[in-house]
Amino acid sequence: MLDVLLVEDDHDLATTVVQYLELEGIQCDHASNGVRGLQLVQKHDYDALLLDLNLPRLDGLTLCQKLRDMGHDIPVLMLTARDQLQDKLDGFRSGTDDFLTKPFELDELVVRVNALTRRRSGQARILRYGELKMDLNKREVCRAGRPLKLSPTGWKLLEILLREAPVAVSRQKLEATIWGDSLPDSNALKVHVHYMRKAIDAGFLSPMIQTVPGFGFALRDSDDQT
Incomplete structure (x- = not known):
């Protein structure tokens, strides 16, 4: 309720x-x-x-x-x-x-x-979902209290996914939000998600970065995946 x-x-x-x-x-x-x-x-x-x-x-x-x-x-x-x-x-x-x-x-x-x-406030300066916390003012992000290191693009990707979680975000929306009309080669998003996944999920039992086949990506905790 x-x-x-x-x-x-x-x-x-x-x-x-x-x-x-x-x-x-x-x-x-x-x-x-x-x-x-x-x-x-x-x-x-x-x-x-x-x-x-x-x-x-x-x-x-x-x-x-x-x-x-x-x-x-x-x-x-x-x-x-x-x-x-x-x-x-x-x-x-x-x-x-x-x-x-x-x-x-x-x-x-x-x-x-x-x-x-169904979504978190787009006005917030601190984003939380599951074990993840992103402080936009301090430019800090952590999972279960453990600080994470992200590239500038990885940061943007995670912010988008945090604001929409647990709803999936399309590849097109992610690419348009990050690169606008100057789209990179077709593998760029895949590579950035790969490194973001390593930063966020490495050392944890439950992966949070989920691939949605034929659509895009989603940020989900263990309850959303059951």
Whole structure:
């Protein structure tokens, strides 16, 4: 069951959202102000954060920015009555992943929540999956606490796979993201994945870099492979 947090000061709306999400099999905690919301996120491992923009004590933009500064990669869906472009730009700069403008349909909220929880936040500066942890600010990556050494291309490949894990990423997307229109020879991606696999999987019982025949590659831990 998914476990999400709603930070919303409108009590009636919050009650409706919490009850509807739970009918859809999504556990939802509620905080009525930004300070309490920040405390709950720090104490619990939520799958997503549903965040009102205008909140007492600590507004949604500031709360989101604080979480990103602390390294939290929780996906954030901002709920707001504002639909101006500048408001959305401010939200994305603070680390929001998606917006839903009030009033909204509850079934659309469920779709957005499910989509967000299938991936990690693209705004995060610290990426985690299974035993892997990548700190984008410090340019450090480790598996089970063991530091890993990657080439610049290997770093880019792992970042892409971490952001999508455990979903497979196509060869075309990997090549386009890393090299753009200046594609290398046909074996370049294969060679870089080979060295990345040696760096990440060597010395561990369960390989995490998985080849998806005829498609591309995926990052998966032992639970995803069973």
